[in-house]
Amino acid sequence: MAEALRTLPGGRLLEPHILLYLDGVTVSFDGFKALDSLSLVLEEGELRTVIGPNGAGKTTMMDVVTGKTRPDAGTVLFQGGVDLLRLDETAIARLGIGRKFQKPTVFDRLTVEENLELALEGGWSVPRLLTGRLDAAGLERIEGTLSTVGLAELRSIEAGRLSHGQRQWLEIGMLLVQEPRLLLLDEPVAGMSDAETAQTAELIQRLKGRHTIVVVEHDMHFVRALGAKVTVLHEGRVLAEGPVEAVQADPAVVEVYLGRS
Numbered sequence: 245m246a247e248a249l250r251t252l253p254g255g256r257l258l259e260p261h262i263l264l265y266l267d268g269v270t271v272s273f274d275g276f277k278a279l280d281s282l283s284l285v286l287e288e289g290e291l292r293t294v295i296g297p298n299g300a301g302k303t304t305m306m307d308v309v310t311g312k313t314r315p316d317a318g319t320v321l322f323q324g325g326v327d328l329l330r331l332d333e334t335a336i337a338r339l340g341i342g343r344k345f346q347k348p349t350v351f352d353r354l355t356v357e358e359n360l361e362l363a364l365e366g367g368w369s370v371p372r373l374l375t376g377r378l379d380a381a382g383l384e385r386i387e388g389t390l391s392t393v394g395l396a397e398l399r400s401i402e403a404g405r406l407s408h409g410q411r412q413w414l415e416i417g418m419l420l421v422q423e424p425r426l427l428l429l430d431e432p433v434a435g436m437s438d439a440e441t442a443q444t445a446e447l448i449q450r451l452k453g454r455h456t457i458v459v460v461e462h463d464m465h466f467v468r469a470l471g472a473k474v475t476v477l478h479e480g481r482v483l484a485e486g487p488v489e490a491v492q493a494d495p496a497v498v499e500v501y502l503g504r505s
Contacts, residue, residue, distance in 0.1 A: 260324060263288045263456045264309065264426060269318030271304050271480075278304040279315065280480035286426075291452040293467050293488075294460045296477035297501050302460045305477070306428050310343050311336040323425065342424035346431040348411040352404030356395050356414055359403055360386045363418035385421055393417040393447060409440030413447065420451070427457045433466050445469040464492075464502070476501065 264286040271279040279301045286292055294302055307313035308320060311333040320328040328336055350359050364382055378386070390396040393413040398406065403414060412432055419427060432448075433441045445466060451457060452472075461467055467474065467488055474491045476484040478501070484494045491497055 261288050262286070263290075263323055265319070265321040266305075266308075267319045269305075269308060269315045269320060271301075271308065271313060271315045277480050279308070279318075282318070282477075282480060283482065284475065286456055286458065288425075289453045289456055291448065291457045291470065291472040292459070292475060293470055293472050294458060294475045294477060295462065295464075295467060295491075295501065296483070299479075300477040301480040302477055303430070304480075306343060306430065306458075306460065309336075309426075309428065310341060340423070340425035341428070342419035342422060342426070343428040344412075344415050344419055344430060344432065346434050348408075348415045350403045350411055350414050350418070353402060355400050355402055356406070357386065357390070357399040359414055360389055360417055360421050364421045385423070389417045389421045392420060392450065394443065407440070409436045409444070412436065412440075412444065416447070420455075425456060427451070427455050429457065429459045431461055431463075432459065433461065433463055441466055442469070 262285055264284070266282060266284040269279050269282040270277065278299075282301065282305060284305070294305070296302055304313060308315050309328065311328065311331060314329065318329075322328050322336075322339060322341070326339065331339070351362065354362065361378060361382075364378070364386060387396075390399055393416055395410065395413060395417065398410065403411065406414060416427075416429070416432070429448075433444050436444065441463070448457060448459065448470060459467075459470065459472075471488065473486065474484075474488050475482055476491055476494075476497050483500065484491050484497050492502060
């Protein structure tokens with residue numbers, strides 16, 4: 245199936261360095277077009293930020309990619325031609341697409357390390373988690389993830405005792421331990437202190453290249469710190485795209501978004 249889908253409408257071929265390809269994606273809710281022929285292309289290992297006013301289609305775009313919402317029309321291909329529209333949410337997650345929502349969803353009464361173990365095993369029950377044993381590869385992956393997200397010294401602390409920022413990093417770690425190819429991060433610095441925001445920018449920069457990352461964010465200071473290509477959505481379409489400096493200087497972007505913030 246994947247091989248056949250590499251040929252796009254019009255006879256064009258999907259280039260092998262393209263990890264995610266959206267074309268003509270339209271989603272309507274009671275006559276309102278949340279996405280209106282949206283097209284987006286992500287390269288393997290790319291870091292992309294997505295901005296736009298409320299109702300621009302940012303969340304709906306992620307819902308489509310993860311299988312939560314089915315579009316009315318369009319094409320959504322992953323890793324060389326896998327048709328995501330034919331798969332359910334579980335199958336899409338198993339392909340290596342991980343999504344972090346704005347509000348962290350961690351298990352407060354488990355330790356940081358136990359949260360990572362639960363994520364690694366993909367659905368262990370808590371009793372089995374507390375009595376089971378991971379193999380050497382699993383332990384090594386957890387060690388590496390703890391170091392990456394800066395929580396190694398807090399591994400034995402219950403997640404409920406973490407700061408807001410640390411909880412966000414733990415949830416990112418719960419995705420990383422599953423070794424995803426694509427990470428979708430929804431407002432990862434919402435509610436963070438300035439210091440935590442800076443640390444999160446550093447974390448995402450470290451992950452760049454190891455994973456393809458899409459960051460949906462409103463904090464323009466954070467967007468500038470990431471220094472990545474920016475896609476601006478408005479009314480379900482791409483309004484502008486390019487380096488952050490160019491996007492910030494675009495009169496249309498200033499009018500519909502930046503001028504209101």
